[in-house]
Amino acid sequence: MKSEYNAEIHPFLAGAYARAGLIDKDIAKMLGINVATLYRWKLSHCEFCDALKVNKVVIDYHVESALLKRALGYEITETKIIKDKDEKVIKTEITTKQILPDVGACTMWLKNRDKEHWRDNPEKESENSEGTLHLLVESLNNASKANNRN
Known part of the structure; x- marks a missing residue:
């Protein structure tokens, strides 16, 4: 039986x-159609194809922004409310914390954005035998260790 669009x-x-955030296979399942039908609809119905494209771009943008935030590090503000035994607020403490860059997010971002310079096994060895990526990872790990000691 052919699915009606x-x-x-x-x-x-x-x-x-x-x-x-669903992928085509899961979208087809949610619509009660097989993947071949979904692909056929994408080819034959512009509004269907556009709806998928536009909305995939939206979620990809949000994920990309979150990954970049993790790669660069960021600041958060925490509010702690201190109460007495009767649950009456005694004081409010506001602290700002620096969230360090995440090595994995940096690596992923660079490998995908600048593949020529940031691949795992470059065809040409750089003059620096340690490699730029290794130095970045080491530097971020050292910063993380120093932050954990404080």
């Missing part, structure tokens, strides 16, 4: 599933 419902649902 509904131009009012299917683009909306597919877009919502894509924005939620």
